[in-house]
Every structure is written in C-alpha cells, then in structure tokens.
Amino acid sequence: MNTKSKNEVLIKIKDMSVVYGKENQSLIALKDINLEIKRGEFICVLGPSGCGKSTLLKTIAGYLKPTSGECLMQGKKITGPDWHRGVIFQSPTLYPWMSVKDNVEFGPKMRGLPNKKIKKIRKYFLEEVNLSGIEDQYTFELSGGMKQRVALARVLANYPQVVLMDEPFGALDALTRDNMQNLIRNIWMENKTTIFFITHDVDEALSLGTRVIVLSKQPGVILKKFDIDFTKRILKNNSKNVVYQDDYFKVKNEILDIIHNQIE
C-alpha cells in the first residue's frame, strides 16, 4: 500500500489564484498559492479577516474554481464537491428535519452502503464525539457545541480523505472551545485523519496544527509556513493544554508580528 504511505500528497495546489467578479469590478482574493497537504497532516490557516481563508477552503472543497493555476487531489483536478473531502462550516448545517441519527447516517446512506454498516459507523462516530444516546433527538434541541460535534460525526462517517473546517469553533464559548479542541485532536490522532483547519485564533492554531500557514491580506498570499509539534507534545504528555515553553511563545510572537504588520 504505497499510496497510503505517510508522505503521500493528498492535495496539491499549484500557482493558484482566485479572482471574484469581472474586469473593473474584480477582486483578487488569492494569488499564487502553492500548497501541499500530506496524509495525516493537521494544517491550520491563519490570517486577518477577508484575506481569503474561506476562499481557499472553498476551492479545495470544489465549491469554487481557480481562476488560474490548479487544485489537484491525488493527482486529479478537483472539479466539484465530493465525499472524499468533507466540509465543516462555521455554523453547523445540520438538517433540522432529520434526527441526529439521520444526520450522521446521511453520507453513508447517500453512498448506498449496507444498512448494517451504516448503523455501525453511526454508533462509532457518535461515540467518538461523546454523543451516544441522543440519536433520536432533533438537532434544534442541541447546544451549539453539541451541534458542531454532530456535524463532525456526520462528516467523519464518510471516512473522507481530508476534512476541511472553516472556523468550526468560532461561535463557541471559551470552555466549550477547549473541549472541542481536545476532542478534535484525539479524533485526528485515533483515526489518522487529515485536517485543513481555518481559525483566527493563534493559540488554537498552535495547539492543534502540525503546520501553520499565515495568509496576507488582499491579495491573499501565503506569507509563511511553520512546522510545529505542540499538538504532538500535548498528546505525548497526555495533558489537555499546551505546556507553555519558550519556543511556543517565540513562534506565537512571530505569527502575531506578521499578522499585525498586515493590519497596519
């Protein structure tokens, strides 16, 4: 199984630019983006508001076409959304007319998996997000954090190659957010998922990612990439939070400097 090897490149973005609008009204959202997402990575994207983070996610998801350059998945051009790339939106798009169970089973059902398998998958992932026993509730009966966890289970149920998340915890309070960060870190480790994660919170990016990418404001260009291992240290120490060490603050300050220079 050499295609599943650790360093397999899942997503490859080559000289990609995305322009909104036409001619005189156009806006260059992303410019000359080059990025590789390897299997098992946890990539966090940081940048000031409006710099094109969501635009980048949408092109990887297949919702937008690059204006120039290309966006490839396992060597093939991405032409539209598909279940190999799961997407989690900032506000959960759970379907209110379906119960939690039907929401989580939606993907596997659409793909025509056998019922027995669907049930097994649903049970496993609801357990993964600590939500067993609420199968028959409706999604409007859940808190914001629970909703986002159901959304996570729903995407994971498809065993996507990459999970794309757009500020998934942005609307949650600080405590719930902490819990969710630990949850997603554990799920990432346990299931060997590949995650592309947008956030505006530097600490969140540093405590989750294996790589952090900083984008600049208009046009969105990748300013710097950082390889970090704080999330692995957290897992190794079996703790729930970053052990704040000098190297942590060094990276953090560097990122903050880059971002602040952008805003000024």
Next chain:
Amino acid sequence: MAEKNLNNSKEEKNKIKWADNLLNKKDTKTNKTEKTLTFLTWASIFIIWYIITKLKLFSPTLLPSPLRVWRSFLFILENGYNNVPIWIHLGTSLKRLFVALFFAIFTAVPLGLLSGYFSKVEAVIDSVIEFYRPLPPLAYYTLLVLWFGIDDLSKQVLLFLAAFAPIYIACVSAVRKLNKDFVLSAESLGANQKDIFLKIVLPASMPEIFTGIRTAFGVAYTTLVSAEMVAATSGIGWMVLDASNFLKSEVIFVGIIIMGITGVIIDAGLRYLEKKIIFWKGKV
C-alpha cells in the same frame, strides 16, 4: 455535557427571531384574556343582531332573527334543501375543492421547485402564471363552463387554476431563499442531484410550501363559492343563490354560517398538519 453558550450573539439573535415568530403567530392564543376577548366579540355580535331584530328595525325577510336562522338550520339539517340533504350540498362543494387542491399541490410543488432551481424551467412557466394570476378567476370561468360544462369538471379546473398560482409562487421563492450551505454540505457528503432535490430542497422548502397551500386554499374556497353562485345546480354556494331567488334570507344566513365554519375548520386542520409535518419550523 455542561455547555453553555455564554455571550453567543448569534444564538441570541436566533432566539429573538424565534420570539418574533411566536408573537406574530395567531395560533398561540394561550393567553386567557385573548380568549375572553374573542368570545366577547362573538357574544356582542349575536346580542346586537338579536336587539336589531327584536326592535324590528328591518323586515324579517331582510334580516331574520337568530332564532329563525337557528330553526331554519335545524330544518335544513333534517330535511335538506330542495329535498337534497345538506351534507350532499356541502360534500359536493368540498369534493370540488379538494380534488382541485390535490391536483394543484401535486403539480405546483414540483414545477415551482424546479422553476426555482432551473432558470430555464422558470422561463417557460413563469410568464404564463404572471399573466393569469392577477385575473379574477370568474373572468375565465365563463370560458371554462363553455369548454367543460356546468358540472364538476369546469369548477375543478377553475379552482385548480386559482390554487396553482399561490403554491407555485411560494415554491419558487422557497428555493430562492434556500440556505445554500445545505446544498453544498449535501454535495460534500456524497448526495447526487436527485437526492439533493428530494432530501434537502423539498423538506427545506416545506414551511413556505405550506404557507402557499393555506393561501391557495383560501383563494380556492372563495372562488368555489362565487363559481357556484354564477353557474351550478348543486353545492353550498348554489344553495345560497337559490335561496336568495326566493327571498329565503334565513337560508342565506344558514349557508353563510356553514361556509364560514367549514372554512375555519379546514384552515385549523391545515395548521394542525403544518405543525405536525414541519415541527422544526422557526427552530433552525
């Protein structure tokens, strides 16, 4: 699972929106004073009616007393009108109404949703609807009677046309307002176009579709009664018209009251169904 969304402004906004919905809804008359007020309104209508007839301000042929109307009601219940039981009159009318509504729903919903989804479908259908919708249904009824005769068929076609437009328009607007992320997320979960249409677009549009159906019912019901008054040989509207030809004003009253109550009951039924089927409405 102690998760509290502190200072969650988005959720706050949703709550306010929800509260607004509740306030605007007529069916949350849980308030006792409101119920009393409704009751008092009807009591005063009856009392004023009674006093006016007691004082003999108008001749009884023009304005019969409540008692006369009640007696006439009992008589019609027992003997029917024109030797035809009242249930048959009412049943004929309701059959016309429901057959028309049935066909209207099953054609307008798919066509409306498709129109909202594909601009080419809309280009075909929309202008026709825009043209006939503002016309009073009775304007083309004469033509329908010429084509389909004076019996049920012409009325069913008429009511179908009257009911079609509001449902169709509600469906188009429902698709327009659809949360695009619902569709995108479904695509990213592996759903094909057919699944998205049936499992996402259709249910997401249900609240508006239902509002359209209730409007359509109202339009169709008024159209029905007028149509029966213009050309018919049976039905509750015809009964009222026939009674007026013989100056039997108490029968007219009975007819009108039966029509009113039937309308209220059907609307209440529709609202009940709406609550059952679209249980998530306003809670997203």
